[in-house]
Amino acid sequence: MSSSAVNPVSGSDAFTADGRHKIGGVILSVQNISLSFGGVRALTNISFDVREHEVLAIIGPNGAGKSSMLNVINGFYHPQEGKVFHKGQERKRMRPYMAARAGIARTFQNIALFKGMSALDNIMTGRNTLMKSGLLAQAFYLGRARKEETAHREFCEKIIDFLEIEAVRKTPVGRLPYGLQKRVELGRALAAQPEILLLDEPMAGMNLEEKEDMCRFILDVNKEFGTTIVLIEHDMGVVMDISDRVVVLDYGRKLADGTPDEVRANQDVIDAYLGGGH
Amino acid sequence: MLYREAGQFKTSYAADQQIFPILQDRIGIGLIAVLALGVLPLFATEYMTTTILIPFLVMSIAAIGLNILTGYAGQLSLGTGGFMATGAFAAYKLSTMFPDLNIVFVFLGSGVITAFVGVMFGIPSLRIKGFYLAVATLAAQFFLLWLFNKVPWFTNYSSSGVISAPPRAIFGDIMVTGSSAHYTAKYLFLLVFVGLLALAAKNLTRCHLGRAWMAIRDMDIAAEIIGIKPLQTKLSAFAISSFYCGIAGAAWGFIYTGSVEPLAFSIEISFKVLFMVIIGGLGSILGSFFGAAFMVLLPVILTNAPHLLGLNIPVDMISHLEYMIFGALIIFFLIVEPHGLARLWQIGKEKLRLWPFPY
Ligand SMILES: Nc1ncnc2c1ncn2[C@@H]1O[C@H](COP(=O)(O)OP(=O)(O)OP(=O)(O)O)[C@@H](O)[C@H]1O
Numbered sequence A: 001m002s003s004s005a006v007n008p009v010s011g012s013d014a015f016t017a018d019g020r021h022k023i024g025g026v027i028l029s030v031q032n033i034s035l036s037f038g039g040v041r042a043l044t045n046i047s048f049d050v051r052e053h054e055v056l057a058i059i060g061p062n063g064a065g066k067s068s069m070l071n072v073i074n075g076f077y078h079p080q081e082g083k084v085f086h087k088g089q090e091r092k093r094m095r096p097y098m099a100a101r102a103g104i105a106r107t108f109q110n111i112a113l114f115k116g117m118s119a120l121d122n123i124m125t126g127r128n129t130l131m132k133s134g135l136l137a138q139a140f141y142l143g144r145a146r147k148e149e150t151a152h153r154e155f156c157e158k159i160i161d162f163l164e165i166e167a168v169r170k171t172p173v174g175r176l177p178y179g180l181q182k183r184v185e186l187g188r189a190l191a192a193q194p195e196i197l198l199l200d201e202p203m204a205g206m207n208l209e210e211k212e213d214m215c216r217f218i219l220d221v222n223k224e225f226g227t228t229i230v231l232i233e234h235d236m237g238v239v240m241d242i243s244d245r246v247v248v249l250d251y252g253r254k255l256a257d258g259t260p261d262e263v264r265a266n267q268d269v270i271d272a273y274l275g276g277g278h
Numbered sequence B: 001m002l003y004r005e006a007g008q009f010k011t012s013y014a015a016d017q018q019i020f021p022i023l024q025d026r027i028g029i030g031l032i033a034v035l036a037l038g039v040l041p042l043f044a045t046e047y048m049t050t051t052i053l054i055p056f057l058v059m060s061i062a063a064i065g066l067n068i069l070t071g072y073a074g075q076l077s078l079g080t081g082g083f084m085a086t087g088a089f090a091a092y093k094l095s096t097m098f099p100d101l102n103i104v105f106v107f108l109g110s111g112v113i114t115a116f117v118g119v120m121f122g123i124p125s126l127r128i129k130g131f132y133l134a135v136a137t138l139a140a141q142f143f144l145l146w147l148f149n150k151v152p153w154f155t156n157y158s159s160s161g162v163i164s165a166p167p168r169a170i171f172g173d174i175m176v177t178g179s180s181a182h183y184t185a186k187y188l189f190l191l192v193f194v195g196l197l198a199l200a201a202k203n204l205t206r207c208h209l210g211r212a213w214m215a216i217r218d219m220d221i222a223a224e225i226i227g228i229k230p231l232q233t234k235l236s237a238f239a240i241s242s243f244y245c246g247i248a249g250a251a252w253g254f255i256y257t258g259s260v261e262p263l264a265f266s267i268e269i270s271f272k273v274l275f276m277v278i279i280g281g282l283g284s285i286l287g288s289f290f291g292a293a294f295m296v297l298l299p300v301i302l303t304n305a306p307h308l309l310g311l312n313i314p315v316d317m318i319s320h321l322e323y324m325i326f327g328a329l330i331i332f333f334l335i336v337e338p339h340g341l342a343r344l345w346q347i348g349k350e351k352l353r354l355w356p357f358p359y
């Protein structure tokens, strides 16, 4: 592992010609993961690596186990077999909030926003783990609490500008159209300044224009902050365009793992998925 | 002056993060403060102060307490009466064990004790939700009342089981509890307490703790996945909520009625506070005041209005009428407007903001 992988901002060799952070060493590794629910095998002996600063896509037909894989990564599901290594350390059995605190954020296939709260409050909640002011300071909005609220508000406003949702920042998210809700959810995940961002079908149900916007946001996040991105997506055009590597799942098994071109040329993938009339 | 946001541009996020960003709202709050602190005490009769103003303030504290737990954190509770009883008896024990302790600290201390009790009964909330949690909090209600009834230590071995508030003063000689206290002094003392408690509640709900509560309420799984610890967050809601209910109970025993027995805090009180929160507006501090005002004023209006209109309605009919009106309103609000009177108030303001243009 080169030193630039560990410390991406040191030295000019940390960036590629087009300004992206150079893909580094393995930041997260899943090894021989098997997960079943009662009799249903959702994942069978899955292994792959996620490298620092890359965009990794997980593809596969419905029910292939893609969402389950993300749920294993952020500690929401506990696989019966296999190990997860995060930054070289084997992960103990844990609660999902610990993954968030360790720098792993995610969005959901079915939007999971806090419906009664405004877009701004949803995004602010993404920063809750970074806020430290105590009970009395909050109750009387004293120095520390006030400063903290204002500072975090400024950060969240940057995200709001970036995602172009200024006009709806005070609207309860339940009243927003689907596409904007997806953006707010991305904003809430970004607010935590995660190292790894897990996106479960961020573009599902969007029209072409909305998809293009979302692709742009994802690539910009990766480029500007070097955030490692693992995303699930059905649209093959999108996947081939934006990802550095692709993992293909089918019926809970891994079919292939490689660059978009390698995966596209893989005979198993062509048989099972691409050529299978999907 | 028109009610307008226009022209009041916020030049900083700090300014936008004030409790009342709109100037007219700030003026309104100022007017209410002047009215409540300066004008009402001059004109309110003893009857009005002791049957309307003081119970209104006491119930407002309880409603804020339950609203934090149920309206903000989404944890349904029917234990409010039990927690209020805890506050009343804690205040009694504190003030008789430590006769020199300032009454302000007696109230705060009873709130803290109730907070601990609330946390204990909040532990099941990690595993159970909604209806089942409500049943678990009912256990708190019945257990606590049973405890205060059965263990004579809580009443200092009084044979009747009734506790009487000892006379206590602030600023040296202004009596605020006990039979010799003037009703205006009681009212003003309570008012300042309520003002500060409401301010603290409003601030908590707009800071990170409040957002954690609402996140748990709206979608607990997503909240946990973005790093919010479910157990701590729920227990903090139980603690803060019980702190308010405890102070409400202490104020009930010490300022409103002056003497109290456990029975005063029966399950009926728990339901009444819940109704206040639903009618006033779940998840709104202002709504807690609306709900309390409604609950206190309705019986007074129902008792006096027929008389003024020359009708002669029997007393038991009036109390039945009270329940029918509450029942109808609760069904209305639950179905049509879960955010209660507070939401209607907000809609009114939004209309006013746009008035006279329909868009
Ligand atoms: N919590 C659960 N309980 C029971 N079965 C589950 C659970 N989660 C997933 N499964 C099962 O595991 C399998 C994989 O589901 P998963 O949601 O991971 O697929 P997916 O690849 O995300 O599919 P889709 O493209 O439809 O989102 C399915 O058969 C599903 O029914």
Ligand SMILES: [Mg+2]
Pocket (backbone or CB within 6 Å): A066, A067, A068, A109, A200
């Ligand atoms: Mg899925």
